[in-house]
């Protein structure tokens with residue numbers, strides 16, 4: 001049987017409808033969510049992402065601003081921009097695009113974020129809440145991975161809760177933005193979680209870990225890193241990588257490919273996600289969903305605003321119950 005290709009665009013459309021109704025509800029209460037991005041330099045994947053969230057914010061009727069800084073920007077320039085956005089009441093949520101230039105310290109920039117506007121949960125307080133399983137915001141990329149997995153598991157007739165508890169989730173990549181929070185979300189579901197990074201690879205021991213995966217989440221940023229020799233028969237593989245490469249069809253164009261060697265992994269997988277059209281489109285929508293949540297929580301017009309998560313949180317953001 002051929003592998004199922006999980007359609008991230010269709011799932012993103014479904015999620016978008018829910019975010020639209022949240023934004024409409026806010027609008028009826030006189031609140032308009034505002035997203036601000038901070039984009040330093042010229043990274044290709046960051047540019048692709050910035051364009052997409054700009055467009056989506058427009059479609060959803062959210063405010064949007066992108067603070068552009070040159071590659072030569074100093075840390076103080078970035079901190080000043082974050083300070084300005086913190087103070088701007090029109091801005092509900094802030095996304096600092098990665099990568100930042102080396103001279104700009106990521107932790108310093110993240111510490112500067114107003115925690116209530118930190119929709120990617122990179123401020124130490126929000127990252128800590130997430131690691132403790134009590135997230136204020138679930139960051140969009142790992143949230144997108146599990147949203148897609150949860151939906152796929154349901155659509156294929158399984159109970160996700162039961163499935164994770166008896167499954168091994170292997171995460172390749174350990175960044176603070178993607179890999180580590182994905183590990184936290186795996187823990188929160190009661191899965192057995194294995195985390196690998198470049199050290200595992202250099203030690204020649206990546207394959208022995210990835211073949212154990214029932215669910216494999218790959219976020220290394222290395223085009224085609226994982227082929228069929230890295231996976232077990234029947235794996236569910238989620239490709240986070242967004243890697244610009246020269247179009248093999250020629251024409252001097254650049255295309256985006258993932259970290260999976262798609263055709264190869266498809267020979268053994270039960271299901272897998274493509275690039276483009278997999279995790280990416282859901283990430284975009286999730287970012288705006290968090291922006292809407294930030295707008296709600298910071299508005300005095302909505303009763304029951306929550307500065308901190310009070311109930312057992314929906315670690316996947318609350319949409320898995322459908």
Ligand SMILES: NC(=O)C1=CN([C@@H]2O[C@H](COP(=O)(O)OP(=O)(O)OC[C@H]3O[C@@H](n4cnc5c(N)ncnc54)[C@H](OP(=O)(O)O)[C@@H]3O)[C@@H](O)[C@H]2O)C=CC1
Nearest residue numbers: 045173174175178197198201219220221240241242280283
């Ligand atoms: N689809 C989407 O929605 C999104 C896609 N992305 C994409 O996902 C990818 C990862 O992003 P991000 O986490 O921010 O990237 P980072 O570069 O910050 O982190 C990459 C991680 O992968 C590890 N790694 C690198 N090479 C290997 C290897 N050969 N084997 C195993 N592990 C390896 C690194 O290890 P070490 O730390 O030890 O170097 C690091 O932990 C990128 O392609 C990015 O563009 C990112 C966000 C959203």
Ligand SMILES: Nc1nc(=O)c2c([nH]1)NC[C@@H]1CN(c3ccc(C(=O)N[C@@H](CCC(=O)O)C(=O)O)cc3)C=[N+]21
Nearest residue numbers: 045046048049096097098141242276277278280281283
């Ligand atoms: N702080 C931070 N958080 C990020 O999440 C982050 C970042 N920095 N820096 C850059 C990377 C890259 N990234 C993408 C997300 C979705 C698509 C996406 O939706 N792509 C479409 C295709 C795009 C196209 O084909 O042009 C898809 O996969 O179908 C792309 C790129 C988020 N990133």
